[in-house]
Amino acid sequence: MLKWILLYSVMIALPAFGQTQRIYVSPSGTNENSGTKEKPVASLHRAQELWRALRSQNKDASIQVILRGGTYYLDSTLVLTPEDNASMQGVLFIMGYPGETAILSGAQPLKTTWQNWQRGIYRSPVPAAVTIMDRLFINGQQQVLARYPNYDPNARFYHGVAADAISPERIKTWKQPAGATVHALHRAEWGGYHYKVTGVDDKGEAILEGGWQNNRQMGLHPQNRFVENVLEELDTAREWYFDAKEHYLYYMPQAGNLPATVQYAVLKDLIAIKGSAKAPVKQIILNNLQFAGNARTFMETKEPLLRSDWAIYRGGALLIEGAEFCYVSNCVFNEVGGNAVFVNNYNRHVNIDSCHIYKAGASGIAFVGSPDAVRSPAFEYNTFVPFTTMDFEQGPLNDNYPKQCDAKDNLIQYIGEVEKQSAGVHISMAMNIKVAWNTIHNVPRAGINVNEGTWGGHIIEHNDVYNTVLETGDHGAFNSWGRDRFWHPNRRVMDSATTANIGLVTLDAITQTVIRHNRFRCDHGWDIDLDDGSSNYRIYNNVCLNGGLKLREGFFRIVENNIMINNSFHPHVWFKNSGDVFTHNIVTTSYKPIRIDVWGKEVDYNLFPDAAALAAAQANGTDAHSVAGNPQFVDFAKGDYRVKPGSKALAVGFKNFPMNEFGVRIKRLQAKAAPVPLPKELYSQKSGTNTTLTWRGATVKNIDGLGERSATGLPDEQGAYFIKVPATSEAAKNGFRTGDVVLKIENAKVRNAKDFISFYQEHAWKQEVKIEVFRNQQSLELTVKK
Structure with a gap:
């Protein structure tokens, strides 16, 4: 509310730019009226005719369009062009009347x-x-x-x-x-x-x-x-x-x-701001408006993005293209049919701030440039532009992409209602995008997705992202790909090319992307997932609540001072000369490497949960100076993962960072967000034969003594014993029964309850996990689905 009051105060002061003209719109008005408060017009299109007439008389005039409460059924998209404002001296401000709800509807x-x-x-x-x-x-x-x-x-x-x-x-x-x-x-x-x-x-x-x-x-x-x-x-x-x-x-x-x-x-796009790099639309402010009632767009989602899993529709309830210094604030996107906000091609200094995006059919906010700005673009996973024809110049070919734009202090929830290849915030062919202080939850795929390395420089900070990858798989709360010019679907080709010329890696990812001070949770993948070729990242001061952090076949990633609850570091198929760094982090299970022969530039000075996890890492030639022990969190139950004085984490260079600076800062939006699912237990600190853990509603413990061996029919005290599986629990739905003992997960032998949790977390991203269970004195296989 404070932000809205400040914005409104600015608008009241607009005569400092020149005389402000005000036009009032009301569902009860008529288009024959003059547009005063006492005689409002009935439609935005009629108001546009009035403000364009004013603009033709004074191109630098500031115009305030005020919508009274009610529903405005748009019969066509309201298209805002340079004719509506191309001046940095004046502002076009379209706003809902204070205390009233102005709904722009695509329905009839x-x-x-x-x-x-x-x-x-x-x-x-x-x-x-x-x-x-x-x-x-x-x-x-x-x-x-x-x-x-x-x-x-x-x-x-x-x-x-x-x-x-x-x-x-x-x-x-x-x-x-x-x-x-x-x-x-x-x-x-x-x-x-x-x-x-x-x-x-x-x-x-x-x-x-x-x-x-x-x-x-x-x-x-x-x-x-x-x-x-x-x-x-x-x-x-x-x-x-x-x-x-x-x-x-x-x-x-x-x-x-x-x-x-x-x-x-009826309509797909409600408002479209449409300019170009040569003739941009400038200083349009949309405030206190609700977008609703538009049509779904899933059959229009046809255009493939660069070698990712994505195709897109370049549109949304609000489409912004060719804009500079435009601002969308305090707006509600209520069950819109497709994307809520699509920032398309050339845009500079476009800000989406303090908005509520609820049950969008596709993505919440997308910043997507044009492939004509990409040098030697390739569009499908298995395609590659041959080196003999590749453009080796660094960076974009032209400026037809979003740059220096923000998505800040938004609540984005329950999106992807129809289109599952969607994200709370999506970035592709863009540069220097800031995604900050957003709360994003209950999404079918990633909360924040970076499609490729073109052209980096993004700041991802202070976001709270949870309940992610709920309907899909092999993904993360934060996900990125880096299938840029250097990347090839044949690993041998990529190895030889980057060994010969490491400069290929930053032809597209020209500026470092920073991920810092976020809290992420994914129960069906990784909390932070830097997939295929993602390069030139710095990742620090993040809390990973469940899924850990993955780095797959990229270059120049610096990961330091992060906390991984009930999970760990997942390095996958690294390059010999990756230059990757993993230092001063707290992990709470063993590392989870896949096809790792070399371990980057530096992996050291980390805190492990126990001596066995540390020894396993040191056997791979890493972590010579790392230590093991209880991190001594200040208040685990309340999600305060700062460590206490005397924690071994401090001895290896870990530094505390605030635990109360995640997510949207707007009180009215905070009240609408779902609770953050904080972990109930720190599994690594459970020890002893009587250790009990909770997994999907079931109670799991170690096998303890001859009595439990006899009760289960086991020949030894190896396995994870399910002593209680309520009929309504997720574990029961996955086929588990009271008295089951897990012996193996994906052929890895389970010795105790902690092994069970650790091994399961390693495979949680898969569609199906094969688990060998001992029941009624015989082995059987369960298939646990996400």
Whole structure:
């Protein structure tokens, strides 16, 4: 609220730039009015005509457009160009009236005359001019497009999935298969796919159009899929279906309560700020506005990004392109159909500040440049521009990309409702982007994603990112790729090229990216995941609450003074000359190396949980000066992981940093955020035969003595003993039973409860983890799915 008051105060003082002109807009106004407070106009488009007339008389005028409370149903995108403001002397300020809620909606009201049809379903004729309905709002609430399986708010994937969603047997029950929509996870759970059914073949199988939403083509997931927009699947309250041929809207109300108001989504982009590098739009401020009611865009998500898993739609409820010194503050993006904010191509000093992004269909905020600014771009994982034709100049080819832009103090939650290849904040082909003081939680994939190294210089700081990678896999709360010019899908080619010329690495990642003072949690991957080739990073003063930190085949990463709770450091397939540094960190399990023959420039001066973990590291030739012991956290239960005086961590150079500087600082947004899931136990400090740990609701302990050996039928005291598995626990859902003893995880022998937790954490990123269990005096294999 303080920020809003300060902004409003600035606007009141705008006459210092020149005389401020004010235009009022109200749903109860008329477009024949003059736009005064007493006689407001009715639409933003009419207000635009008025302010453009003012601007033509004085290009440096400051104009304040004030929207009274209510809903504004936009019949077309409001496009703001240099004609609206190209001056650094004046400002165009579009704001909601203080204390009122001004909603910009991409939906249109629909008059209905409901008739009782059958099975508790009502229908209403729809005007012939209405040909498409993507989303329906009844009494202001979004409804569920008829689907199979039915919508389940507690289901993990897509609110409900079924392997037989488009089976020939089910399709036979549909009168009109064409027009149905299929949503599915990627086969490897790297995002998702979306298709339209265009017909049925001679085998009774759906003919699908789509699938371009993922840049790593592997096909649909065999189980995690659902279908929607089928009349025969309309079988529960709040479901609806639009028959575009017969022009009928079908709806099943709750308890026969017919809708009072109905709206349907029409527009995809609500406001578009559109300029260019040569003619930028300048100093437009959007404040205290709510964006809602726009259409979904999953079938428009077609453009592949540089060798990542992503494809994108360059649009959103708010699209910003070719802008300078523009500011979006205190806005709400309420269940928008696709991306909330898309900052596209050339942009400088664009700030997204103090906004609430809730249940966006795709990403929260995206900063994405143009591939025409990239030297020798490649677009698919397996493609590579030959060295004989590669451009070896460093940095961007032109300035058609976002630079020096911010996303700050935003609450981004429950996004990726439709599109699973999404992120709270996404960065691609951009430079010097600051992502700071945001709270990002409950997302299907990464909270923050950096698509490639072009061109670095980002500052990722003071963010609180948790409940991440909830519907996908092999990812992190923070994720990055670095498949830049030096990167090749054949490791041998990459080895020889970078050995011959290490300068290839920073042709694109020209400036160091810094990740500092964040708190991350991922239970289905890594807290910080620097994947394929991610290079030129400095990572310090971060808390990793569960998933640890991974560095895979990149260069020049400095990782120091971080804390990894119930996990550790995951170095994967490093280069001989990586130049990587890992020092002064606290790890609470053994390192988790994969295919590591060399260990970078320096791995030393770290704190390990025990002598065995330290010895394992030293056997690899690292950590000669590291130590082992209890880190002595100030207050583990409350998430205060500063260490006490006398902690061995201090002896190896670890320095305390604040534990109360994560996430959004705006009180009203803090109140809307979900609680941070702090770890309940520090597993590494559990010791002794009677040690008990908690895993997915089950109580696990070491085998202790002859009595427990006899009870379980074991020949020795090796394994992790599940002494209590409540029927409602996640462990029970994964197949565990009271009395089970885990003997192996992915063929690694489990000696005790701590081994079980440690080994499981090592494999938690996988779609499935194979666990050997001893039950009823015989071994069996359980497959634990994420």
